[in-house]
Amino acid sequence: MQEADVCIVGGGVMGAATAYAISGMADQRIILLDRYGVGNEYCSSNDVNRVFRYSYGNNQYYTKMAIESLRLWRDAEKETGQELLVPTGLLMLGGVDEHANRFNESSFKTLTNLGLGAEVYEGPELKNRFPQFQAKVGFFDPHGGVLLASKSLETFSSQAGARGVRILEKHVTAFRGKSGLEIETSDGETIRAKKLVVTVGPWTGRFLRDALTGITSTRQQLIYLKPSRDIEKFRPTSCPVFFTDHHYGLPAVGIDGVKVSNKELTEPVDPETARRSVDQEQIEQCRAACRRFVPDLGDGEVVRTKVCLYDMTENSDFVIDRDPDNRDIVYGYGFSGHGFKFAPLIGKLLAELALDREPSFDLSRFSIRRPQRKPRMAGGQLGKGE
Numbered sequence: 001m002q003e004a005d006v007c008i009v010g011g012g013v014m015g016a017a018t019a020y021a022i023s024g025m026a027d028q029r030i031i032l033l034d035r036y037g038v039g040n041e042y043c044s045s046n047d048v049n050r051v052f053r054y055s056y057g058n059n060q061y062y063t064k065m066a067i068e069s070l071r072l073w074r075d076a077e078k079e080t081g082q083e084l085l086v087p088t089g090l091l092m093l094g095g096v097d098e099h100a101n102r103f104n105e106s107s108f109k110t111l112t113n114l115g116l117g118a119e120v121y122e123g124p125e126l127k128n129r130f131p132q133f134q135a136k137v138g139f140f141d142p143h144g145g146v147l148l149a150s151k152s153l154e155t156f157s158s159q160a161g162a163r164g165v166r167i168l169e170k171h172v173t174a175f176r177g178k179s180g181l182e183i184e185t186s187d188g189e190t191i192r193a194k195k196l197v198v199t200v201g202p203w204t205g206r207f208l209r210d211a212l213t214g215i216t217s218t219r220q221q222l223i224y225l226k227p228s229r230d231i232e233k234f235r236p237t238s239c240p241v242f243f244t245d246h247h248y249g250l251p252a253v254g255i256d257g258v259k260v261s262n263k264e265l266t267e268p269v270d271p272e273t274a275r276r277s278v279d280q281e282q283i284e285q286c287r288a289a290c291r292r293f294v295p296d297l298g299d300g301e302v303v304r305t306k307v308c309l310y311d312m313t314e315n316s317d318f319v320i321d322r323d324p325d326n327r328d329i330v331y332g333y334g335f336s337g338h339g340f341k342f343a344p345l346i347g348k349l350l351a352e353l354a355l356d357r358e359p360s361f362d363l364s365r366f367s368i369r370r371p372q373r374k375p376r377m378a379g380g381q382l383g384k385g386e
C-alpha cells in the first residue's frame with residue numbers, strides 16, 4: 001500500500017499547480033494521480049494557449065485575483081526560467097450584443113477606477129492603433145495576455161516532480177475517510193493519505209453528494225485560423241487578445257494560427273462520452289464573426305481544432321473549499337471556463353487548505369455549501385468563460 005501526506009487526484013493545471021505549491025511550501029510526501037496521465041488530451045487544461053485578463057466587468061473581486069495571479073505567474077517564470085505568459089493586451093470590440101457591450105464598458109470603468117490604465121479607441125483611432133480589426137469602438141485592457149497553457153501545465157508538474165512529488169497514472173474510483181483517508185483506484189490499489197485534494201474538473205460530479213455545489217460539463221469548440229494575408233500582423237507584438245459580441249480570439253502564440261471560439265456554447269455533456277471533434281457549423285460561425293470584426297481571418301484556413309469541456313457552476317464562481325463533513329478533503333472545481341489565468345493562485349489556495357494554513361485570499365465566495373453561494377447572475381458579468 002502506498003502512503004502519502006497529501007494525495008492530489010486530477011492532473012490538469014489545478015492539480016499540477018497544487019502539487020507545485022505544496023512542494024514549494026512544506027516538506028510533504030505528495031502523490032499526484034491522473035486517470036489518463038498528467039496533461040492528457042481529455043483534460044481542459046491541455047491546449048496551446050489561454051486568455052489572461054484583468055477585465056471582469058464590474059467585478060472587482062476577480063480583477064484583484066488576476067492582479068495577484070499575475071504576480072504568481074511572474075514568480076513561477078522566474079523560478080523555472082520558462083516564459084509562460086506573453087503580454088499582448090486585450091481589445092474588447094463594441095458590437096451589437098448588449099451584454100457584451102456592457103461587459104466591455106464596465107471593465108473599462110473598473111480598470112480606470114482602480115488606476116490600472118485602461119484605454120478606449122474610437123473610429124479612425126482604433127483603425128490606426130489596431131489595423132487588424134474593424135469596429136466603432138474598442139476598449140483596451142493593457143494587462144491582457146496569452147498563457148502558454150500546455151507548457152504551463154508541464155512546467156508545474158515537472159517542477160513538482162523535481163521536488164519529489166510522485167506522479168502516477170491511476171484512476172480513482174472512490175475515497176473514504178475515517179482514521180486517515182483511503183483512496184481506491186481502478187487497479188485495486190488503496191492509497192493511504194492524511195489529506196486529499198480533488199481537482200478532477202468536468203469529472204467532479206461523480207464524487208459529489210447532493211448538499212454540495214454541483215457542476216454541469218459543457219462542450220466547447222476551438223478553431224485555429226491562419227490569416228489569408230500576412231500572419232505577422234497577428235503575432236503578439238502587434239495583435240492583442242480580442243473579444244467580439246459572441247466570440248473571443250487569441251493572437252498566433254505557440255502556433256501559426258489565431259484561435260477563435262464561441263464563448264456562449266452551453267451544450268451539456270457527459271465527460272465520459274462527449275464527442276471530441278468540432279462541428280462544421282462552428283467553423284462557419286467563427287469565420288462569419290471574423291468577417292465582421294477581423295476581416296483577414298474570414299476565409300482563414302483551419303490549422304487546428306479542439307474540443308474541451310467547461311465545468312460550469314450555476315453562477316460561474318469557483319469551488320475552493322474543504323468538505324463540510326471532513327476537513328481533510330479539499331475540493332477545487334467549477335472553474336467555469338475562466339480558471340486557467342488563476343492557476344498559480346488557485347494552486348496556492350488549495351495548498352493552504354490542505355496544509356491547514358489560513359487562506360491568503362478571501363474564499364467565502366467559493367464555498368462548496370450550496371446555501372452560502374451567491375445567486376445565479378443575469379449573464380455576461382464574468383465574460384462568460386475564457
Ligand SMILES: Cc1cc2nc3c(=O)[nH]c(=O)nc-3n(C[C@H](O)[C@H](O)[C@H](O)COP(=O)(O)OP(=O)(O)OC[C@H]3O[C@@H](n4cnc5c(N)ncnc54)[C@H](O)[C@@H]3O)c2cc1C
Binds near residue numbers: 051200201333338385
Ligand atoms: C475550451 C476552453 C477554453 C478555456 N479558455 C480559458 C481562458 O482563455 N482563460 C482562462 O482563464 N480559462 C480558460 N478555460 C478554463 C481553464 O482552462 C480550466 O478552468 C482549467 O484548465 C481547469 O483545470 P482543472 O485542472 O480543474 O481540470 P482539467 O484540466 O479538466 O483536469 C482534470 C483532470 O482530472 C483527471 N481525472 C478525472 N477523473 C479522475 C479520476 N477519477 N481519477 C484520476 N484522475 C481523474 C482527468 O483525467 C483530468 O486530467 C478554458 C477552458 C476550456 C475548456
